[in-house]
Amino acid sequence: MQESRLFKIVYHLLGRGQATAPELAEKFEVSVRTIYRDIDALSGAGIPIYAETGRNGGIRLMKGFVLDKAVLSEEERQEILTALQSINLTQSSGSQTLQKLSAIFDVSSESWLEVDFSRWGNEGTDNEKFELLKSAVIHQKCVKIAYASSYEIVRERIIWPLKLAYKARAWYVKAFCTEKQDWRIFKLNRILDLEILNDDFTEKGEMASNELAGDAKRNVPIPWRKFPRTTEKAEREYHQITLRFPKEMAYRVYDEFDKTQVERQESGAFIVSVNMPEDAWLVGFLLSFGTQVDILSPVSLRETVANHARLIYEKNKA
Numbered sequence: 001m002q003e004s005r006l007f008k009i010v011y012h013l014l015g016r017g018q019a020t021a022p023e024l025a026e027k028f029e030v031s032v033r034t035i036y037r038d039i040d041a042l043s044g045a046g047i048p049i050y051a052e053t054g055r056n057g058g059i060r061l062m063k064g065f066v067l068d069k070a071v072l073s074e075e076e077r078q079e080i081l082t083a084l085q086s087i088n089l090t091q092s093s094g095s096q097t098l099q100k101l102s103a104i105f106d107v108s109s110e111s112w113l114e115v116d117f118s119r120w121g122n123e124g125t126d127n128e129k130f131e132l133l134k135s136a137v138i139h140q141k142c143v144k145i146a147y148a149s150s151y152e153i154v155r156e157r158i159i160w161p162l163k164l165a166y167k168a169r170a171w172y173v174k175a176f177c178t179e180k181q182d183w184r185i186f187k188l189n190r191i192l193d194l195e196i197l198n199d200d201f202t203e204k205g206e207m208a209s210n211e212l213a214g215d216a217k218r219n220v221p222i223p224w225r226k227f228p229r230t231t232e233k234a235e236r237e238y239h240q241i242t243l244r245f246p247k248e249m250a251y252r253v254y255d256e257f258d259k260t261q262v263e264r265q266e267s268g269a270f271i272v273s274v275n276m277p278e279d280a281w282l283v284g285f286l287l288s289f290g291t292q293v294d295i296l297s298p299v300s301l302r303e304t305v306a307n308h309a310r311l312i313y314e315k316n317k318a
Contacts, residue, residue, distance in 0.1 A: 006042055009024060009028070010042065010061070012024070013060065013061045017060070019058055019059055020059065021051070039059060047061070048062035049061050126189075129188060129191060129194065130164070130188065133173055133194070134164060136196050137161045137162065140160075140200045140202050141200055142159070143175075143194055144156060144194065144197055145157050145191050147191055148192055154192065157178075158178045159186065160178070161175040162175055170187055171188040173185070173191075176201070237277065238275045239275065239276070239278055240273060241298070241301060243293055243294065243296065244271055244293070244296055245272065245289070245293055246268075250270070252289065252292075253272065257274060261274045278300075278304075283305055283308055287308060
């Protein structure tokens, strides 16, 4: 039990930077006296751990300390390499880190998993965009982007990118928009051009990062309410949309919708109920199903899609 607690103390300090003895005692449900005995045991085992007194004092690990490979099991070392390999998109700096850790861990970097988030036929552009934004997030640099919204408008924005997020088969950047003076989510595929500026946003970025980190430590879900779905008309309403698909469309239904939104009928057809905003993207999305979707509600959406279908027919008829 003590050995497990000693490792947990080290992990905690590696993640937090420092902690007081009472904080550690409360976290691990032991006395403060026991914590000080644990600190002595760690120090005696060669871990560079020390305590500072005073107002800003606490228990710390020496700066630059990393765990020896023996602390991690073979399975844990392989999981670290697999995770790193899964985000090694550009075959540049990430591959060098992968090789170094492979050598330290004495584990092959070859993995059963290969992940590539770039679109077919567009690997170079997508990966370059990802790398630039990753650099801007890490170094907290302002970025000027040309962004195509769902409302067919391309506008320039200056953003403070906080983090990259992967959701629903697409990459997004969560950022502060200086024009809107609020947090927004931008889809990477819709960023047509970008330029990293010399200006940084360190103070504002740290405040937001600390807020999100605090939520994570309290097991509070990421506050998506701070990041409206699009940059334009963020206040737009979501409506319940009900769709019917024939059984032949099972592959598309489960590709696009969560099973909790899908009801299978006795005939084999699917009824899908989902809350979505009615915009140009939704119209194009529904048209992609061709004749294999019935829009049951709302009626206004059915009429809008039908009008677009008629316009497509008129434009392309012989």
